[in-house]
Amino acid sequence: MLQGVNLACVRGDRELFRDVSFSVAAGGLLQVRGPNGSGKTSLLRMLCGLSNPAAGEILWNGISVRSRDGGYYADLTYIGHSSGTKDDLTALENLQISSALAGFEITAAQAVEALRRMGLKGREMLPVKVLSQGQRRRVVLARLLVCKTALWILDEPLVALDVSAVDLMRNLLEQHLQQGGMVVMTTHQEIEIAAAAISQLQLS
Amino acid sequence: MFFWIIKRDLLLAIRRQSDVLTTLFFFVIVVSLFPLSVGPEMNLLRTMAPGVVWVAALLASMLSLGRMFANDYSDGTLEQMLVSPQSLSLLVLGKATAHWLVTGVPLVLMGPVLGIQYDLPTDALFVLTVALLLGTPVLSLIGAIGAALTLGLRGGGVLVSLLVLPLYIPVLIFGAGAVEANMSGIAFDAHLSLIGAFLLASIVFAPWAAAASLRVSLE
Numbered sequence: 001m002l003q004g005v006n007l008a009c010v011r012g013d014r015e016l017f018r019d020v021s022f023s024v025a026a027g028g029l030l031q032v033r034g035p036n037g038s039g040k041t042s043l044l045r046m047l048c049g050l051s052n053p054a055a056g057e058i059l060w061n062g063i064s065v066r067s068r069d070g071g072y073y074a075d076l077t078y079i080g081h082s083s084g085t086k087d088d089l090t091a092l093e094n095l096q097i098s099s100a101l102a103g104f105e106i107t108a109a110q111a112v113e114a115l116r117r118m119g120l121k122g123r124e125m126l127p128v129k130v131l132s133q134g135q136r137r138r139v140v141l142a143r144l145l146v147c148k149t150a151l152w153i154l155d156e157p158l159v160a161l162d163v164s165a166v167d168l169m170r171n172l173l174e175q176h177l178q179q180g181g182m183v184v185m186t187t188h189q190e191i192e193i194a195a196a197a198i199s200q201l202q203l204s
Numbered sequence: 205m206f207f208w209i210i211k212r213d214l215l216l217a218i219r220r221q222s223d224v225l226t227t228l229f230f231f232v233i234v235v236s237l238f239p240l241s242v243g244p245e246m247n248l249l250r251t252m253a254p255g256v257v258w259v260a261a262l263l264a265s266m267l268s269l270g271r272m273f274a275n276d277y278s279d280g281t282l283e284q285m286l287v288s289p290q291s292l293s294l295l296v297l298g299k300a301t302a303h304w305l306v307t308g309v310p311l312v313l314m315g316p317v318l319g320i321q322y323d324l325p326t327d328a329l330f331v332l333t334v335a336l337l338l339g340t341p342v343l344s345l346i347g348a349i350g351a352a353l354t355l356g357l358r359g360g361g362v363l364v365s366l367l368v369l370p371l372y373i374p375v376l377i378f379g380a381g382a383v384e385a386n387m388s389g390i391a392f393d394a395h396l397s398l399i400g401a402f403l404l405a406s407i408v409f410a411p412w413a414a415a416a417s418l419r420v421s422l423e
Binding site: 049050051052071073074076078080081082083084085086087089094097098100101102103105127182193 | 205208209211212215216219220275278279280281283285286287288289290319421422
């Protein structure tokens with residue numbers, strides 16, 4: 001269970017938000033909403049421990065994520081704005097390396113299988129730099145298929161995806177939530193996800 | 205994990221060979237300029253050789269420091285490393301090792317060849333190679349701290365040299381000192397032992413310091 005308690009975020013001398021509290025339990029989806037510049041990405045980066053909250057505490061199963069000993073990072077998959085892929089490496093190499101980095105060593109066959117499910121059949125051995133924006137995004141999102149983590153933190157996962165890929169993502173998210181996973185995501189696109197518990201967090 | 209990082213960085217280096225070759229050619233050219241400019245005065249060249257080779261090695265190794273984390277930073281891979289369950293220090297050690305394999309090892313191999321230009325005797329060439337072999341990993345490890353501290357800063361390239369070059373001085377003194385000692389016929393093993401000690405100390409402390417700097421730089 002992921003909890004945020006009275007979080008505040010300050011950028012420079014501007015306060016983006018304060019007293020933000022939420023909790024996400026198994027099977028729960030938290031959608032973070034708000035206009036551009038309202039601190040959605042800052043909040044997600046905070047949840048990943050990439051920056052520290054100006055006030056408040058983030059708890060994973062009751063243990064502060066800042067202590068780094070609650071096993072939080074083994075349970076977390078973060079997909080941010082920047083792709084986290086290397087242009088000079090092939091889609092296959094990118095997927096294998098990024099999942100190894102996340103603690104899941106996969107074989108080439110598993111990686112090919114995941115890329116095919118993401119609709120990248122025949123593109124596995126191409127360097128990522130020759131792929132289109134949407135295809136690169138699919139390479140990144142393929143990590144969700146191979147890294148069996150409980151908590152997904154996704155920053156605008158649907159950007160640059162076409163209709164069929166958005167459908168694919170919806171299925172993926174629903175399946176993950178049904179299996180008791182947790183998702184925290186931001187999106188500007190309207191997407192109907194069936195989940196046991198959906199909560200919205202509005203940042204102004 | 206450690207090996208995955210090394211494997212990835214080596215793969216990237218193979219795909220983009222110009223980065224590797226720039227460092228090596230810089231080293232070769234700087235070292236070769238001195239005999240051309242000073243003239244064929246053998247005794248002078250022999251005295252200068254260890255210092256020139258080492259200074260050139262420091263500068264060449266520094267030349268590629270900016271790229272150590274910058275690419276990972278801009279494409280988001282570094283964020284992924286920070287949210288990885290693996291120890292960040294170990295990842296940094298992997299990156300420094302890869303940096304050494306890509307930039308340090310060519311210098312070690314090229315050092316004795318360039319030493320011939322300076323008419324160094326064979327055993328001095330051998331000492332030079334051993335000193336470079338022990339010393340260049342220290343350059344990559346200390347450089348990792350500088351690269352991590354200046355990550356994402358404007359004008360980081362100049363700043364990194366100001367931060368890192370003073371820390372390179374001990375390696376320079378004892379690295380060049382070992383070769384000089386050998387040429388003047390006194391024992392050189394103390395110099396090499398000291399470089400070895402720097403190497404061990406930087407393997408322990410540098411990844412930890414660089415990891416802490418990375419966390420600060422990415423905030």
